[in-house]
Amino acid sequence: MGAATTHRPVTIRLPLQQVTLVAVETQLPVLAAEALLRSMAQVDFARVLLFTHEWVPPRVIRGLEVVDIPPLPTPSDRSYFVLRQLPAHIRTSHALLVQWDGFVTHAEAWGPEFLTFDYVGAPWPGQPEGREVGSGGFSLRSRHLLVAGQNPRWPEWHPEDEVLCHAQRDSLERERGVRFAPVDIAQRFAAGAQMARTPSFGFHGAHHLARELDEATLQRWLGLLPDAFFLGADARRLARALLLNRRPALVRQLLARRKAAGEVDTESRLLGTATSIMGLLGPRTA
Numbered sequence: 001m002g003a004a005t006t007h008r009p010v011t012i013r014l015p016l017q018q019v020t021l022v023a024v025e026t027q028l029p030v031l032a033a034e035a036l037l038r039s040m041a042q043v044d045f046a047r048v049l050l051f052t053h054e055w056v057p058p059r060v061i062r063g064l065e066v067v068d069i070p071p072l073p074t075p076s077d078r079s080y081f082v083l084r085q086l087p088a089h090i091r092t093s094h095a096l097l098v099q100w101d102g103f104v105t106h107a108e109a110w111g112p113e114f115l116t117f118d119y120v121g122a123p124w125p126g127q128p129e130g131r132e133v134g135s136g137g138f139s140l141r142s143r144h145l146l147v148a149g150q151n152p153r154w155p156e157w158h159p160e161d162e163v164l165c166h167a168q169r170d171s172l173e174r175e176r177g178v179r180f181a182p183v184d185i186a187q188r189f190a191a192g193a194q195m196a197r198t199p200s201f202g203f204h205g206a207h208h209l210a211r212e213l214d215e216a217t218l219q220r221w222l223g224l225l226p227d228a229f230f231l232g233a234d235a236r237r238l239a240r241a242l243l244l245n246r247r248p249a250l251v252r253q254l255l256a257r258r259k260a261a262g263e264v265d266t267e268s269r270l271l272g273t274a275t276s277i278m279g280l281l282g283p284r285t286a
Contacts, residue, residue, distance in 0.1 A: 023100070078160075102137050114181070227260070
């Protein structure tokens with residue numbers, strides 16, 4: 001096994017009774033439920049809600065409230081639900097929204113100042129100064145912001161985090177007094193496209209799973225993901241991260257699924273060659 005592990009000692013349980021933990025997922029509800037459970041391992045939330053239309057095996061829903069909703073077949077449908085329908089279910093001052101590829105990893109990195117903002121999410125790279133925040137895949141949102149996002153005058157609703165943080169940010173700040181976290185706070189809150197230099201409260205992005213999941217768990221997760229994942233950029237980023245963590249068996253599994261899905265590009269071939277060489281060297285030790 002490589003250096004990655006999820007079995008780090010839990011030294012504290014963080015009480016966050018002001019926060020509802022939420023996942024909205026009708027495509028991969030089992031993985032979303034596991035992301036919720038991993039977040040619950042370190043934090044006591046007021047409520048934990050999984051919005052889905054599919055049955056989830058009981059072994060992964062202990063302590064969760066499963067809320068039945070119609071299928072959300074496209075990302076646009078999910079964005080519409082988050083902006084227009086989710087607020088009715090939130091009674092706490094804030095909600096922590098996660099997706100299947102993001103969860104709490106370091107409860108000790110929590111800062112009470114996070115709750116002084118209406119939106120905190122991992123910074124996006126390459127954005128103008130003051131507009132870097134942030135990714136909605138692991139984001140803390142106040143109920144004030146959630147209600148403001150229901151504005152029926154907004155012509156767009158997808159991607160919902162870009163609508164909030166870019167398209168409508170000026171109006172939210174000017175008309176509703178919404179406060180977006182500055183980039184230094186966002187970096188302490190969550191790692192996103194870039195790996196965090198110091199432990200953050202959580203993360204969003206499949207490439208982080210190379211460090212956060214053990215071998216058996218990640219093998220199982222890869223087996224549950226649809227072909228569409230393996231055809232996209234997230235799969236390439238995960239393969240690179242697995243390679244850096246010297247986990248050749250997982251890289252081979254990922255590339256095999258990528259090939260089966262119909263994608264054999266130059267980068268995949270290069271990753272395959274590097275993985276073969278790594279297999280001769282053996283896994284990296286901690």
